[in-house]
Amino acid sequence: MKILTRNVGQPNPAHIDSYLVNEGYMALPRVLREMSPEDVIDEIKISRLRGRGGAGFPAGMKWDFASRDRRTPKHIICNADEGEPGTFKDRVIIEYDPHALLEGMAIAGYAVGATRGFIYIRGEYPEGARILERAIRQAEARSFLGRNILNSGFDFVITVHRGAGAYICGEETALIESLEGKRGQSRIRPPFPVNVGYRNLPTVVNNVETLANVAPIILRGGSWYAGIGIAECPGTKLFSISGNVEKPGVYELPMGVPLRELIFEHAGGITGGRNFKAAFPGGASSGCLDASELDVRMDFNSLAAAGTMLGSGAVVVLDETADMVKAACVFTRFFEHESCGKCTPCREGVYWVRQIMENILQGRGSEADLDLLLDICDSIRTTSFCGLGEASVNPIVSTIKKFRDEYLAYIHAGSQERTALGEAS
Amino acid sequence: MSADVTLEDVREELEREPEEVLDLAPVYRIIESHREMKGMLIPILQEVQQVYGYVPEEAANLAADLMGIYRSQVFGVLTFYTQFHLTPRGRHIIRACSGTACHVRGGKTVINRLETVLGIGHGETTEDRFASFEKVACLGACGLAPVIMIDNDAHGQLDPLKTDRIIEALKEMDSMRRAD
């Protein structure tokens, strides 16, 4: 079933004419002519569409909250920051189907009463930003965006904002700070952006993939969508799969597809016929799964039950030759670098965790370090101000739990070397 | 006892090339093109960087003054985001991914090769200003691992040999452009 990738492979897919032949801009006129904002929100609620940016929050509920707040002007922000290491799926929508995103944003705007939209795109996607700007001009020329859309009296203007290089700006409140021209540091939540967002006004922040689902839901109905995948999180999902697989790439599959099927049927199995060792199912922020967990289903609830998370659906696969301690350390360096510095547990904690990890890798660790790591990680997880710090410890905690022997190998090799050198500790 | 200022110093001072004066007109133009300035600091600084290749201190100060905000606010923003640069950079920006997906597909060998052929490490610029080199966390093209980005273009599925060829082609293009 192809919903989000239906236009991939068409000639000139990003052009408005290609979009129009495939039911493009059919949902927006229907919404404007036949539906009230409440109808639109109800339809999205019936679809049970959940946010694809990582948290899986029900989109209909988010729109409802923003629509109930009477203060204006309201804003729709499309989160195209796509910074989670291992994620490259929003890029596919942006490059191959930008109009699906624009149409979804306009419908969201109508539903919540917003007149202005921003697309916050990561700085590493300059081509994507150009494609979006071109698509916006094409849509404006045909009155699908801009003032008085299709003579309905509804105004909706979209601006593209290019990120300047900060992973934390994918977090919705940091993103808003950044849009306001400030350092991208997270705000306290609550209040949530639906009430106090851009310029302290009601704001909906949705991921690219979430918004790209909107027009098809309106056209075919919420109950059609709710019947795809699994009941608690319906629909298809874009999985970015990378690492040691034969065919890395983006795959659109029903929510809840087993990890084994994703890796071995769709992504062509492990490179060079080697064995599977582990996968991070939701990028750097997720805990790893080992070979005994290959049958887990890839959806928000199943992965949470397995002690990890779906996040943005970035599956990083490692084969039997992978070094789990090094892999966890690479992720930790990333979080240390990307910590926004606002709160102590994350800013200082992740720094120390990384130091201990490097020590272990250099053969200077001890078994007590593993307990120390888990202890610090627990403090970081429970006391960090935002999701970055909270999730930063997942790779370490999960690898210590599931691949403790690899940590011990470094520790014991190091202590043997020290004994041999006559400086036994 | 030695003099604080020797004749040698004076001679050097006299012979030194006059420092290039920075043309700040583009900053005025950029600011003027943003009629609604509130919240536009980041796009404005991005445009300034587009013009100069980096954000010169004088340009940042001028932007702050024209926008009526504190200079410290502008520097706070400039130093927060990794894509802003306060010193001149190479004519080409080469970014290599050191993320996990690239790492497990030989990203390290590509990075090592780049550092060797360019003769510089992370965050450095070649003496002839040909290129600046950076290691980054993930370029969002993990399906093509290992990946590097040269200016606005991603190059994927690299190995040291392909890396050599890409850099050679870039050097050739660069010298042709400079000859024009």
Ligand SMILES: Cc1cc2nc3c(=O)[nH]c(=O)nc-3n(C[C@H](O)[C@H](O)[C@H](O)COP(=O)(O)O)c2cc1C
């Ligand atoms: C550290 C951090 C980084 C995030 N990065 C992204 C991102 O790159 N893209 C995204 O859509 N959501 C990201 N999120 C989630 C957003 O905060 C937010 O939940 C999401 O954009 C809401 O949209 P949705 O409901 O459609 O998923 C991130 C969250 C955190 C804590």
Ligand code: SF4
């Ligand atoms: S958890 Fe990290 S990223 Fe989040 S506010 Fe604290 S320092 Fe910033």
Ligand code: FES
């Ligand atoms: S890990 Fe290298 S591009 Fe994502």
